[in-house]
Amino acid sequence: MSWTDERIETLKTMWEAGQTASQIADALGDGVSRNAVIGKAHRLGLQARPSPVRSSEAPAEQEAPSLQAAEPEPVVAEPEPEPVVEEEEAAPPAPAPASEPRPEMVLRSVGPGGFVRQSPGEQQPPATPAPPRRLVPAKPSAEIAGKTSLLDLNDRICKWPLGHPGEPDFHFCGEKVNPGFPYCVNHCGHAYQAQLPRRDRRPPPPMPFGGPRVR
């Protein structure tokens, strides 16, 4: 299978949404390996994303073995207006009791504007430490409450798309999958239909991500 526009679009979307290469490859199906996904992603130029590996580390460190204790850090005044997200409920003084993030939450640093990319050459110096205010766990903002977004997809939930990418309310079914299938039982019924002898057959629904793989 070649990289059709459709598949490339899927790749881009999922990659930018923070899905792992494996997940994307799995979603694309057709024997696409995660290497293929990564390779294609690089060729598309969307490689900037957190990687567990820093192969080419050591960015030209001074040969001088002496450590520079305090480098005159340019005090880049951070005029951050700091929009305070006001909590509705009066937060009790007790800190949230181990409200640990879900392990499967694949959220990276997704801001309302998208991803924080870093180009190799231009990296902003680390922001001034002092976190002035308490940090509110930034929801993906656009995250439609109660709906399954791309970020929520995993192997176990139905990937049946509802709506269209780009639309504000685009989301996925989110039901538990029919084991062995990318969709829930219900949507499997839509995706996989016995051949009907009828002539007036309903037009098939759009296949998510270019259709399920055939193993």
Place this chain on the structure above:
DNA sequence: CCCTGATTCGC
């Protein structure tokens, strides 16, 4: 071991 992404290089 498993996972991850990055890179290389023959095709």
Place this chain on the structure above:
DNA sequence: GCGAATCAGG
């Protein structure tokens, strides 16, 4: 352009 092989960190 493609992706398996390989590398390297978590």
